[in-house]
Amino acid sequence: MKTGTFSELELQQKEFSKPIVIHIYTDWCAVCKIESYRLNKDEDLVKIMNENFYLINFEAEKTRDKINFQGQEFEYLANGSSGIHELALALSKNKEQPVYPLWIFLDKNQNLVYYQEGLLTPDKMKERLLEISAL
Numbered sequence: 001m002k003t004g005t006f007s008e009l010e011l012q013q014k015e016f017s018k019p020i021v022i023h024i025y026t027d028w029c030a031v032c033k034i035e036s037y038r039l040n041k042d043e044d045l046v047k048i049m050n051e052n053f054y055l056i057n058f059e060a061e062k063t064r065d066k067i068n069f070q071g072q073e074f075e076y077l078a079n080g081s082s083g084i085h086e087l088a089l090a091l092s093k094n095k096e097q098p099v100y101p102l103w104i105f106l107d108k109n110q111n112l113v114y115y116q117e118g119l120l121t122p123d124k125m126k127e128r129l130l131e132i133s134a135l
Helices: 006-015 030-041 043-052 086-091 122-133
Strands: 020-025 054-059 067-069 072-074 076-079 082-085 102-106 112-117
Touching (some): 006 067, 020 086, 030 122, 043 122, 072 086, 082 086, 086 102
Parallel strands (some): 020 054
Antiparallel strands (some): 020 102, 067 072
């Protein structure tokens, strides 16, 4: 699936406004790796995502850049040799420790329309994308 970044998002949305899917994960999350593999193998899902949505893959514990999103600036919060990005905490309902993988689905006006903690199957993902496309 084609992915973009938060810094490209504003420009992309000005050119052609699309719903946004934010995938929050970590490198150490085994479920995240299995899920990504399965989702990327589903050709119909990849086509739906690439044509109709803007996808951002966001590594919550390694991304250290400042990110501007929805008029706010978010930074990496270091904690010894590790840390977490403020944006991952802001998007998560669990403010102490997000559950990975975490999926945030926003409509083209950047309003939250679906929130999913944990594994998302290709069929469930397609179902959600088709529902959001109909909005």
